[in-house]
Amino acid sequence: MTDSADRLESDVPADPAAGASSPAPPTPRQLALRDAVRDIERHMAARGWDGPIGVFALVRTADAVAATPALAEELPEGTLAVAQEDPEHLTSIEQDGLPQAETVEELLAQLGWPEQVDGAAVVLERIIVPPEAEQGLPDDPHEALDALMAHPERQDVRMAAGVLRTGESWCALRTRANDNDDAVGGSPDAVPGLVAALRATLQTES
Incomplete structure (x- = not known):
């Protein structure tokens, strides 16, 4: 009933002086996916x-416009110019x-994408509570949810995750307590279960 992000990293590289090696610079494709997921999260927010x-x-904007020129008229102002400069730029299509599905896992298991789709993203909200909060919950699911909703240490979190067929991933997380665009955290694997479920949808064509 509750989910938790295994790790929430900022975009700041590790400090080499602290004994950790610097991560490899992100590729243009990774940056394009990160920007797309951030835009989707802000859209939902x-x-x-x-x-x-x-x-x-998720589709590469330049490729999509080349295949369907009329799409250029539907893009937000300035998007086409950006895509002409960056062939990795992504457009999201809600x-x-x-x-119908009871869980996000059940929903994603029913999805598949045509080969023209370069990636997929999902946004959902979850209640995060300390592990000890789940002890002694009522057996009835509705009563258990009410108990979690009333827990003083609950956190409402919006999770956005995106993956590409080529393997890249990005997750963005926002809490209701810090509901500000500047307070959105992210990393490639902040929500690994969601990333894995999304990847599976790209292995099945619709």
């Missing part, structure tokens, strides 16, 4: 909290009419 799960297809 603008709708407010307590929203439904959002699922998005999916309507998602299949």
Whole structure:
């Protein structure tokens, strides 16, 4: 019923003086995915909290416009110019009419993408509580959820994750307690289970 991010890293590289080696610089493709996931999270954040799960297809903007020139007229102002400078730039397409599912895992297991789709992203909200909060919860799921919702140390977290067919991933996380664009954390593997479930959707074509 509760999920937790295994690790939440900032975008600041490790300090070599602290004994850790500096990570390899991100590739243009990794940067494009990071920017796309951040944009999707901000888009969902603008709708407010307590929203439904959002699922998005990711396509390379330049390739999509080359295949469908009319798409250029539907892009936000300035996007085409950016894509002409950066062939890795990604456009997200929100999916309507998602299949019915009790959990995000069940939902993602029903999805598949045509080969023209370069990646996928999902956004959802979760309640995070300390592990000890799950001890002694009522057996009834609704009563258990009410108990978690009332827990004084609960945290509401919005998780956005995106993956590409070529293997890159990025996750962005925002808490309701720090609901500010500048306070959104992220890393490639902040929510590994969500990343793995998304990758599986790209292995099945619709």
